[in-house]
Amino acid sequence: ATMPPLLSAIANAGRHGVLVKSAVVMERLGQVDRVAFDKTGTLTEGAPRVAEVRLTGALAEPDVLALAAAAELPSEHPLARAVVAAARERGVEVPRATEFSSAPGRGVRAVVGGREVTVGRPAAPSRPGRAPEPAGRDSEPTGRAPEPSVGEVREVRDLETSVRELEAAGRTAVVVTVDGSPVAVLGVSDRLRDGAAAAVTALARLSGTGPTLLTGDNDRAAHRVAADAGITDVRARLLPEDKVAAVREWERAGRRTLVVGDGVNDAPALAAAHTGIAMGRAGSDLALETADAVVVRDELATVPAVVALSRRARALVV
Numbered sequence: 341a342t343m344p345p346l347l348s349a350i351a352n353a354g355r356h357g358v359l360v361k362s363a364v365v366m367e368r369l370g371q372v373d374r375v376a377f378d379k380t381g382t383l384t385e386g387a388p389r390v391a392e393v394r395l396t397g398a399l400a401e402p403d404v405l406a407l408a409a410a411a412e413l414p415s416e417h418p419l420a421r422a423v424v425a426a427a428r429e430r431g432v433e434v435p436r437a438t439e440f441s442s443a444p445g446r447g448v449r450a451v452v453g454g455r456e457v458t459v460g461r462p463a464a465p466s467r468p469g470r471a472p473e474p475a476g477r478d479s480e481p482t483g484r485a486p487e488p489s490v491g492e493v494r495e496v497r498d499l500e501t502s503v504r505e506l507e508a509a510g511r512t513a514v515v516v517t518v519d520g521s522p523v524a525v526l527g528v529s530d531r532l533r534d535g536a537a538a539a540v541t542a543l544a545r546l547s548g549t550g551p552t553l554l555t556g557d558n559d560r561a562a563h564r565v566a567a568d569a570g571i572t573d574v575r576a577r578l579l580p581e582d583k584v585a586a587v588r589e590w591e592r593a594g595r596r597t598l599v600v601g602d603g604v605n606d607a608p609a610l611a612a613a614h615t616g617i618a619m620g621r622a623g624s625d626l627a628l629e630t631a632d633a634v635v636v637r638d639e640l641a642t643v644p645a646v647v648a649l650s651r652r653a654r655a656l657v658v
């Protein structure tokens with residue numbers, strides 16, 4: 341017997357490095373006419389580096405890195421891995437944290453040696469005078485030049501200025517607080533994945549609309565990555581529920597949305613989308629379980645490839 345077209349397409353997708361979870365998914369992939377990408381870990385490599393450390397002066401750099409890394413150790417977020425790597429590269433011993441908690445799209449909180457430590461995204465800039473409340477976001481792609489892991493160390497008095505300067509440089513600013521007071525801003529950078537721009541072009545052609553970038557990161561970092569990837573529609577500073585709201589809005593307008601993401605913060609949007617694809621290599625377990633298909637080979641070119649495979653298979657299904 342000849343294999344039914346959708347089953348052949350699944351086998352074919354597997355050869356391209358994409359695990360498509362069912363024939364129904366294989367069929368739906370070809371129907372998408374709207375595409376949205378997450379930024380960190382999806383359009384970018386998801387291997388961010390702490391390029392800059394700015395201290396408020398309350399604690400020395402090794403202490404800041406030790407506390408921040410302790411709080412980030414249990415997190416699987418790419419930014420968390422960058423913070424832990426920065427501490428290790430400095431030869432800083434990472435203490436044990438207790439009472440760990442994480443807020444997807446915001447950051448982490450833990451108790452380290454009796455002190456409450458938070459690491460995460462700066463508070464909205466529109467509220468001057470307030471100490472940033474850390475919550476995590478992602479790291480940022482910048483150019484292609486390799487970044488030193490922990491670069492410049494500077495003392496800052498004005499946290500908000502530092503956040504603004506780092507973000508203007510296309511970095512993701514991550515704020516560290518200890519017992520409620522900010523002690524440092526870390527400037528984190530990430531690189532665009534090879535093939536991101538080509539995948540964006542191919543998906544724009546297949547879906548008839550340019551893809552949208554949905555990210556929890558800051559506007560400048562988001563626009564930097566979007567420009568490099570050839571994306572003009574950018575929505576930044578989104579919480580996980582905002583990503584879902586964007587998807588629902590398109591679906592209500594009759595669009596069939598493909599969401600490509602990797603993080604715990606993307607899982608709700610992957611579930612809400614007509615079709616969700618997770619980046620498999622560094623993707624969170626929740627994203628992999630929630631998505632309809634998983635990119636195992638870790639190349640973005642596989643995404644337009646499976647959409648095209650679905651179109652061809654559907655043309656053969658009577």
Ligand code: ADP
Nearest residue numbers: 380417445447460461475476477478555556605
């Ligand atoms: P993206 O949508 O680009 O993948 P996320 O929604 O995962 O980004 O994160 C949004 C923002 O929340 C990050 O830019 C960072 O400021 C903050 N953040 C999230 N998780 C962490 C973490 N574990 N450590 C530090 N900051 C974090």
Ligand code: MG
Nearest residue numbers: 378380381603
């Ligand atoms: Mg991500």
